[in-house]
Amino acid sequence: MEGMLDDVLRPIHGGTDEGPEPLYDFSTNANALGPNPVALAYLRRADPSRYPDPLYRRLRRALAEAHGVSPEQxxxxxxxxxxxxxxxxxxxxxxPILLLPPTFGEYARAARALDLPLWEAESPEAFLELLPKSSLAFLCVPNNPTGEVYPFLEEAARRAGGALVLDLAYYDLMESPPP
Known part of the structure; x- marks a missing residue:
């Protein structure tokens, strides 16, 4: 129990070591381009004395409209x-939760925090083989930390037995993103 509590209380993100400040810190999955100026302007106008809508209804409606989906999505x-x-x-x-390491550490951390079965595939082929039997699978596009773009995303979508999550935190930084 003590080790599990230590893991839960450990800082969630990476960050810089004691060395010089890097030009970009990708250890936090943060957008290296900075915050969206429109969102930042909106936040500056917000009333900090009021709690926001915990269901984010207006934001979800606006995002849904911008992406051509329903707010429920x-x-x-x-x-x-x-x-x-x-x-x-x-x-x-x-x-089980399925991963293809090396990848963003938060996926495994979430599984461990709930004591969920965690499958770490040894290869892309093994990932595709295990995918129909998993309840949740994560892939970074491009992968963090390797930058690899997996050529099997459509195949993964077809094979998924549960939810397949594509983490697109760095998608906009790709020179030639997949469709």
Missing amino acids: VAVGTGTSELIHRLARWTYLRG
Whole structure:
């Protein structure tokens, strides 16, 4: 129990070591281009004395309209890590979480926090083989930390037995993103 508590209390993100400040810090899955100026202007006008709508209704409607989907298809959180942990809780008791390491460490951390079975595929072929039996699978596009873009995304979507999550935190930084 003590080790599990230590793992839960350990800082969630990476960050710089004691060396010089890097030009970009990709250890946090943060957008290297900075915040969206429109969103930043909106936040500056917000009334900090009022709690925001916990269901993010207006934001979800606006995002849904911008992307041509229904608001029920939009999830909003305070960051990627929150959404990863919410997805893991949704998966709780349904089955294993599947990863293709090396990858963003928060996926495994969310599975361990809930004591969920965690499958770490040894190769892309093994990932595709295990995918129909998993309840939740994560892939970064491009992968963090390797930058690799997997050529099997459509095949993965066809084979998924549960939810397949494509983490697109760095998608906009790709020179030639897949469709």
